[in-house]
Amino acid sequence: MDMDLLLISPPYWDFYSPFLALPSLSGFLRSKGFAVRQLDLNIVHFNRMIDKQGDAILKELQNDHVYDGLDTAYKNVFKANDAKEFTRKSAFIQPGQLSGQFLKKNFYQFTLDEINFLDGIFHYIYFNQLYKKNYWDKLAEFELDSIMEEVSSELLTDTLLGNECMTLIQQGLRLIGFSSTSFDQFIVSCIYARMIKRIHPEVKIIFGGSYIPVLVKTVRPDKQKKIFDLCDYIVNGEGETALELIIQYTSKGQGELADIPNLCFMDSSGQVVHNAAKFENFQQLPEPDFNDLDFELYLMPEIMLPYQSSRGCFWGHCTFCDHDANYRYNFRSKTAETVVENLAALKKKYNNQHIQFVDEAIKPEKLKEIVAEMEARELNSLDWMYYSRISGEYTDDLVQRARALGCRLVLFGVETFNLRLIKMIRKGISEKNISKNLSMFSKFGIKNIIWMICGFPSQREEEIWYDIDKLKENSPNLKGVFAGLYRLERNCDMYSAPGKFNIIDSDPDNPYIFKSHYNGELIDQNQIFSLYKQEYAPLVSELSRSHNRYIIYFRQEEQDEPLERGLSK
Structure with a gap:
């Protein structure tokens, strides 16, 4: 061998x-x-799971009792309040059709609602059964054998x-x-x-x-x-x-x-x-090799390759971040020349049209260097998306040039518009620059997705309402808002020093449950959860073209209604 x-x-x-x-x-x-x-056994298992269980689970969701018990987030994606409406909306899926390839082959024929519906079905089938397992309360004591028994299944093995x-x-x-x-x-x-x-x-x-x-x-x-x-x-x-x-x-x-x-x-x-830690000389590492992977198995309608121009986080101060400290505080970046060389080599080898930069965030300064190098080498045959931080360094000229070179989508970690909370989580951004960046990118045809977090320690209801109002205010420049309730992860600064962040107590078995105060007044978490469920989450769903970045990236507004209905099986 x-x-x-x-x-x-x-x-x-x-x-x-x-x-x-x-x-x-x-x-x-x-x-x-x-x-x-x-x-990649992940994509193999996904396709096997959809093929073997998809039709049965789709039919199961058409049952009143099952659908009524669904999480609100799924109901928002399906845009169906009850099982009857869900059944009507799922009529475009014929028995035996449900598969990853059904979405992939008809991506530009389906309406946006149909794509989001299928995406929601796939996430429900693939992840919901896992999350229903009763292993979260076993994490604190790391009951490994018991957790494995909960997760294991015949299909998985x-x-x-x-x-x-x-x-x-x-x-x-x-x-x-x-x-x-x-x-x-x-x-x-x-x-x-x-x-x-x-x-x-x-x-x-x-x-x-x-x-x-x-x-x-x-x-x-x-x-x-x-x-x-x-x-x-x-x-x-x-x-x-x-x-x-x-x-x-x-x-x-x-x-x-x-x-x-x-x-x-x-x-x-x-x-x-x-043993002792070592950090690679990232500049000298070769481009990734995708040779063994079958791109046809993935749901993206066209080949999109992930690429990383840096490791670590150039900011590295966010108090809610649960990345390992060694990773956060050891930022390294490839030169723009190397980045563009790698992108050109990947394009030649795999004939991919799209790149997803998966850096934690690319600095505006580094983006400027990459854009200049792409211009110099006339690398204008790729479309791409990337992750960034809100910054006052972005200019109209840079954003316009990035768009001309194929930038379709940028993803910003905003978390909150509230200045007190921005300072508490050490985000290092301003509300003024949030709106400025979103408007600037949108003006030049680059789609914006932002991440938001609701329910930070010590966050009051009026501060959540402030974020809600600001989301509405910035909605013309948003294609997606990805939001969730705050999780107090064990590897973050807030967990390590709870007193600094007004955290009184926490539940080791559930990162969503903790006690905090604002100026000595206890925050009612049940009220926070209720506000999130009744107001915040529905707004986020309303403002988002999709809850999936790939769908937002690939679909254009003019494609919202299909030109023809000749669907492939």
Whole structure:
């Protein structure tokens, strides 16, 4: 067997576009001469789940009792108040048609409401059953075995057994890495690792991904030992160099575990060892390699590749952010020349029309450099979207030039318009610049999506009403508002120093539940939840063309009504 490593992206994650972690690692390791295979079991499982359960769940939702119990967010997406209206609106889906390909092939024929309806159905089928599992109250004590039993299902295990992973092991594969971006993915990684170890104990398992630093920080050391019943190594941080050295150690006996950066392992005495951290020279990393991925499986109507021009966050001060501190405070960026070289290479290799920059945020200054380099190289054959921060540095000239070079969509983290809260969460923006940026981008034909958070610690009802009014005021310049209730995550500054943020108490089993005050007056969380459900969330739904950034990106206003109804199956 010539393969050095199999990288797996497990369920449950985005099903519109590939996630960047595996292609980035594959690109690096292949540049070093290693034989690497990447396998996106997330998209495989999504398509299997829709194919096998879609029709039954769609019919189930047409039942009054089931539909009445739906979360309001789903009802807002379906634009149906009851099961009868839902049934009428689902009439365009014939029995046996419901599939990812049904949406993909008819993306420009469906009305916008039909696309959003299908998107809501897919999210409900794929994620809602997972979230109904009763494992959240087991997180505080990290009851891993119990949580795995809650999440496991025959369909989930069949996704692993029915794929090439087991065949590759039989052919001699001895090293597998799982990349997790969320707790859900981590649990599925544990389930899959346990299955593999029971059948093939000789296989070495690596756990990595952006969720791992959060896990290591928030789970007690004695509880962390449970993880090593399922895996051999944990990569706590960036994985390029760590995986290179793990391959050399396991396949060639070269080096020592203690010398592998970002590695966690259990030593001969049964103690968990955490090696020193290392941050990659990001400028020198090659472009991602998507060779193993079948773009047809994803729901995007045209090929859109994720790309990262920087790692970390150039701002890094937000008190609600739960990213690992090492990631937040070690910002590195590729030069504009390298970025454009990478984009051109990807375009030549994959013939993609679209790029999604997945940086935490791109500085206006860096955007200006990238735009200038694209102009110099006449790279005007790509359309793209990116994430940014509200800033007074944006100018009409820069935004207009970005649009001319293909920028279709920008996503801003606004969180709140209220100055007191902006200061408390250390966002570093102003209300004036929020409105200015939204107006500027909209003027030149770039769509705006903003993120908002409701229910911050100490946030009063009148401050929520202020945000509601400001959303209405800025609505002409918005295509989407992505909002949710505040979650007090264990890895954020607010959780680490609750007193500084007027937090009195919190529930370790539920990040939504905490007690806070404003000037000594206790905030009534039930009133906050009620205001969010009755006023805030419905407004957000009303202001948004879709709750999905890909739909907002790809659909133009003139496409809201289809030109023809010759739908593909």
